Amino acid sequence: RNTYLGLEDFSVSDTSGTEEDTDSAVLYGTLRGSVVGLRYYTGIVNNNEMVALQREPSNPYDKNAVKVNNVNGDQVGHIKKELAAALAGIMDNKLALIEGVVPYGAKNAFTMPVQMSFWGREENKEAVLDQLKRHGFKLAPPLKGNEFDKLFEDLKEDDKTCELEGAEAVATLLLPHQKQALAWMVSRENSNDLPPFWEERSNFYYNTLTNFAEKQRPKNVIGGILADDMGLVILTELVLVFVWFCLVFLLGGGGVKKFRKDFQRTISFFNFYFALNIQSVETKYSGDGPSATLIVCPLSVLSNWIDQFEQHIHQNFHVNIYVYYGSDRSRDPSFLSEQDIVLTTYNILATDYGMRGDSPLHKVTWLRIVLDEGHTIRNPNAQQTKAALNLDGHRRWVLTGTPIQNSVKDLWSLISFLKLKPFTDREWWHRTIQRPVTMGAPGGLGRLQSLIRSITLRRTKKSKIKGKPVLELPERKVLIQHITLTEEERQIYQSVKKEGKAAISRFFSEGTVLAHYADILGVLLRLRQLCCHPRLCINTSSSSFSAGDKTPEEVHEMLVNKMKLVLSSGSDEECAVCLESLTVPVITRCAHVFCRPCIFEVIRSEQPNAKCPLCRSELRAEHLVECPLEGEIDSSNEKKSDQEWISSSKINALMHALIELRRDDPTAKCLVVSQFTTFLSLIENPLKESGFAFTRLDGSMAQKKRVEAIQCFQSSQAGSPTVMLLSLKAGGVGLNLTAASRVFLMDPAWNPAAEDQCFDRCHRLGQKHSVVITKFIVKDSVEENMLKIQKKKRELAAGAFATKKPSASEIKQTKINEIKALIDL
């Protein structure tokens, strides 16, 4: 199973089969059994301690053998053979998840009882009961009285309101929330506290969740999660203090003056990192042990880092920074460990870990590991997650704007990365936190909150310290401007709508909605495009809804087109296997789009008769079609510049607003945002005609061009552009466009979060003016319906925490409902 040489792969074995459904598992019942052979093993348990049951098919005495392990993974004994004979089949076929608790008998020498709970999908219940019955066992109803309650003890909350007063000269530079963050971080780096849910009890360390105890003191993580939707804010200038301390340490105060001056420049978020790294320099001087800090980030922010390091560190200190990226990267672990900072991306990390089996990054013991945009690793099955979890180094920090997106599930990878015992093992995480929370067990949420509180610093824009908002941003207003189409535009719109509605109605009555998912998205896309400009959908009219008899080439082309359609439709498609946004999209013959690795895993595990996870059609690796070219997804209809330019109602409304704005304030800058880059191109025309200086930022631009466009736009020089044409999803979270105080959103997005994120690019620290956002919405159109869906999504997101993540089929059902609402069915 494990093809990655030499590196422990801790989750492959428990991620197939039942894993996907652990959230929807029901409790079949409980059964008392016995653990035997205690005297042969070293693993010990306490009364009421949780134990894990593990199949041991290779046991020479009994192929049905089931091992019993304690929380530490040490074997306690075996399940008695008659019972094991009944359990083996259930476990091997993943019909149920069997969990054990040893109720008493902790001091028994030979055998002890074990209370087992059987969990699984409703449809497997009968088979499990049957199998047990055949061996003469019968499940008892679930135990009453919630054991979780009595186990749970709230932790004292860390005092995060305490501020750290830095050196006098520095303290004045810090805002209260910065001092607070600093104090927290310093305390995390220096604390000797036990990790959450551990207590010291008469020479033993005792875990209050699992009732596991051991002599050895469990390590608390040196580090934590900085969860901050204004991450860019809270850490700003934090570096000053770090650097200050370190300088005092290093230079004894001598070089401090010059240094401080340098740092009174505008300082950005990324300073945090080199703050940490300066510390690593200090550690290097102060003794042996690892001295290199590894920073992993998405590719999109890599250059930001490099810039920051170049600007600040190189000149001031002789800090060795190595960017571990590109095919010529050094493969020498000892070279890497000599660096002060090694910078790399999640992709490189994952590639090295997976392909080479001797990843240099995994051979180094790091002083500190920092995961930037740490939510990147929220999918426990993703290669980059496994790669990150297996990095070696005791100080571990996760920086993320969105640690808990939709579910508790997403948190596991982060907690596991922090190496908090016993949560690194998925089973214990699931039994003690995830299930109690998702099933609403009393105390479950409290437990989770306790955990989060003790290891994360979470601040939102709305957080307050001592009754005052942490951050006072200028006001932000969202206006909706309704647009009425011209008679001509309306005619085209209605005719396309009529045709599309007829087709979609047919799909509904035939029950083939899922099979025509891409076509339906296509109809909706065309309608949305027509709301913007009639020319946007000129080339996407191939409404061949039936596959018919086609040559392989034609099928291939059709699939590629469908995939492009899905990807460019802006509907924020998720892969139904991993439920993440698509990476390396491929399309099946039945026209459903998945991540390449995900669908290959499905094919591999279900072979020889793999079925499409969405529609159960036949699925074959050789039929999968990949997306031909990354980037220029909707460029297919871009090649018509020779045509005469015409305006549209929306463009007229925009130009009217822009000209008015310029008249009132010639220096005011604004963002013009659309999901359709072709639309942005169409807007360029009237901008030129009306003499606007503008710039443009979209996903297809090379990194260098982007940086240029951003700098140009942010400049306050006379004659600098006042308009930026921005594609909705361009740029990462870090994109800073605070020069703009107006936003024109040309077309609504499916996902309101995407819009909000876009607005945040100018409504953030550094914004001096109030921000006015104008959304253009065409009356009586698909756009108005999209607003309703957005509203629903917002409400859903507001109560999101603790609700479980929807399954693939639920996602599709939601989408079908959306489709109905969108086209008035």
Add this chain to the structure above:
DNA sequence: ACCGCCGGGTGCC
């Protein structure tokens, strides 16, 4: 006694 009963040896899977 092709039984019962006794008591020693023994012990996970």
Add this chain to the structure above:
DNA sequence: ACCGCCGGGTGCC
């Protein structure tokens, strides 16, 4: 294991 189970020793009252 202060059990169960095994198999050898033994055998009226």
